[in-house]
Amino acid sequence: MSLLIWIVALVIAVTAGGWLFRFVGQTATGNAPYFRDMTVSVAAGYVGSFLLLAWIAYTYVSGQQADPAEKNKYFFFFIAIHGFVAFSIMAYFFRVLGTKFGTEGSKKMFRQMPLTASFGIVIIFAYAFVALFAGQIAVSSIVIVGIIGLAISEILRRIGGDKPAATSAAAFAFILIGMIIMYFVGPIAPYGQEEILGAANVVPGGDPALGGNPDFPLGTDQIGRDILSRLIYGAQNTVGIAFATTCLAFLLGGSLGFLAATLGGWLDQLLSRAVDALMAIPSLIFALLLMTIASVWSNQIGIPLTYFMIVIIAVIDATRVFRLARAVGSSIVVMDYIEAAKLRGEGLTYLIFREILPNATAPLLAEFGLRFCFVFLTIASLSFLGVGIQPPLADWGTMVRDLAQFINFAAFAPQVAVTPLLAAGAIALLTVAVNFVVDWMLHKSSGLKE
Amino acid sequence: MPGLLRIIIQRLLLGLVTLFVVSIIIFTAVNLLPGDFAQAILGQGATDEAVAAIREELGLNKHPVLRYLEWLGGAVQGDLGTSMSQALFSSFTGSETGSGLGSVAEQIAPRFRNTMFLASVTAAIAVPISIILGILTALYRNSAFDRSMNIFTLSSISSPEFFLAYVLILFLAVMNPIFPSLSNIYEGMPFGDRLEKTMLPALTLTLAVTAQMMRMTRAAIINLLASPYIEMARLKGLSPMRVIIKHALPNALAPIINVVALNLAYLITGVVVVEVVFVYPGIGQLFVDSVKIRDIPVVQACCLIFAAAYILLNLLADILSIISNPRLRHPK
Secondary structure: OHHHHHHHHHHHHHHHHHHHHHHHHHHHOOOOHHHHOOOHHHHHHHHHHHHHHHHHHHHHHHHHHOOHHHHHHHHHHHHHHHHHHHHHHHHHHHHHHHHHOOOHHHHHHHHHOOHHHHHHHHHHHHHHHHHHOOOOOOHHHHHHHHHHHHHHHHHHHHHHOHHHHHHHHHHHHHHHHHHHHHHHHOOOOOOOOOOOOOOOOOOOOOOHHHOOEOOEOOOEOOOOOEHHHHHHHHHHHHHHHHHHHHHHHHHHHHHHHHHHHHHOHHHHHHHHHHHHHHHOOOHHHHHHHHHHHHHHHHHHHOOOHHHHHHHHHHHHHHHHHHHHHHHHHHHHHOOHHHHHHHHHOOOHHHHHHHHHHHHOHHHHHHHHHHHHHHHHHHHHHHHHHOOOOOOOOOOHHHHHHHHHHHHHHOOOOHHHHHHHHHHHHHHHHHHHHHHHHHHHHHHHHHOOOO | OHHHHHHHHHHHHHHHHHHHHHHHHHHHHHHOOOOOHHHHHHOOOOOHHHHHHHHHHHOOOOOHHHHHHHHHHHHHOOOOOEOOOOOOOHHHHOOOOOOHHHEHHHHHHHHHHHHHHHHHHHHHHHHHHHHHHHHHHHHOOOOHHHHHHHHHHHHHHHOOHHHHHHHHHHHHHHHOOOOOOOOOOOOOOOHHHHHHHHHHHHHHHHHHHHHHHHHHHHHHHHHHOOOHHHHHHHHOOOOHHHHHHHHHHHHHHHHHHHHHHHHHHHHHHHHHHHHHHHOOOOHHHHHHHHHHOOOHHHHHHHHHHHHHHHHHHHHHHHHHHHHHOHHHHOOO
16 A cells, blocks of 8 residues: 555656746746646656656666675666666667668668667577577588578579579578588587586576586576576577478468468358457467377377477467468459459469569568567467477476576575576567567558658 | 347357357367377276276267267356366266366366456556556657657567566565565455455566557557547647547547457466466466366366457457447448
């Protein structure tokens, strides 16, 4: 109850402060239009945000000067402030870098980019880097990536023309060069993801006085696996599986959606009604139900549960992709150029791949980002609930669940409480980054100015 | 109003049909399981006679269609079958199958009430906050306040629920003990205590659903600001706040109500993870526990309840948006 009284008192004080601020402004500037037209709520907003910033600065400074025992209380506060400042600076410099290098188009894009989108792009690149090079690169995987890159560029050249093909070829060349370099440098992760290293429950921080070990900067888990290595491998497993699942969902939902839009008739009706029925069940609930069944099947057949999970989540998310692909496709199908192509006697594959797909890429790309977030969060939630990615694969959702109890030590040993939050934060950081980029893309393409 | 009534009845019937199809999907999915209830409950050392006896007792040797109809008939009357984990074995020998401790319905009922309590507390916090924030961000659009709210809500909606939950636990339960981190509520608890223990899960869910409602409110209001009648109100000399509250908001209600109802439907899914984090004795936790021990009748029943609530709220969104927007009532 006292909390409520404090809040009410604070609101009244801030409003009064706002009124005072406006009054002082009016008298000091001789009733300048800026202060004359200011409402009390705007003035209160200025005062409130000033108080907030002042409180943050005061806490930061007093926390820095506090003695070590007191300092524990500010540990997470410092992490939050340092993280925010570091990410902002990083995003700013990335944007500056983007405006200096690259083609005219990309320079212009970077100049108009908000800081949040720049932050998102940096984070996505960082995750992709860690996910690709977590473990030792095998020669065979370099060859496979090369072949996939050639194939995708060739497909893009046939569907969309030379420009996207050149972009994808450049991206794959970049990845290949990176892989060859990392082949000689060695893996990013210091240890293997399943390696049990002896000392269990080493405290993070690497300070022997507090129970840490410099060999394990983030400590070890309950059975003595290095947490840093598992976090790094988690990027590969969690992000990789989510990416594969999203691709599968798009392949399934996209092709069926375009097919339904182009053909229409009973196929369209059948697919649409089936999707309606599947979408009536909340996705996480349906995934959990199907995972229960899959877990019995995987025991009997001997196929790992993870493969079942990829298919199940892909099918559930394909229903959402189907909706979008069908809606976008059916608005394209009625265009004149489709009519012309039909009169020319083009076949179904030509219509879908050469006429509809190139014109539907923008909404589908934005949807891919959002869909990836949903899939990623679903997989993380399933793993967190204990039915997702199975051990011994390192995975962030499972790590949060296994390490969650350490949060209760935060008051007196904050280093210990860091690890579960790191794993959960790794998930959050990526989804936030993707959402920032998608938000910016949608804003740009919608042309909303107000 | 006969037209409106007809539309509502039409939608309700459509919802019933959807629910029926969903129940078929759930039942078929569960029946894809290799082996059945009888084998599962008796374990590896089951003799053929014992399996046959239980199959006979539970009617598992009947045709699947017949079993589906019986399950559906029971579900309509509130009998959701026998829980595997809590089965009273006497009920297999006696005639009272589906009653006693092992009944799914009895296991679910109190937890369902708890979950509804959590959802209503969340709605009571989240809906006013998000609409007020939506109006404020529309009023001060493109200001520093609008942008920081946008970044904050976008971050909170894209984080996984368990991350939000643990951050809240860290700051509001461990570092500053304001709220308890475990929501061990029980029957007959005083309302105040119950509210206090429900606070952290409710706040987590609030963070998860506020963003979408707020952004929808903002977008719906801003969409209208270019209309001639808003221009008129502005030229009349009304204050910006009054223009939005009196003129823009009533016309923006349809999409706002719609998104509120859809987010309440989302709460039902989000509740699963949050209940597990806070050990809140609700239906979501029961569902996850049953999934882990493969207690199929409970999983089936929970799934049906979740789906029914989800369909109902979507239906509500649909009907409310028709009521609040007369143009939808007379489609051209």
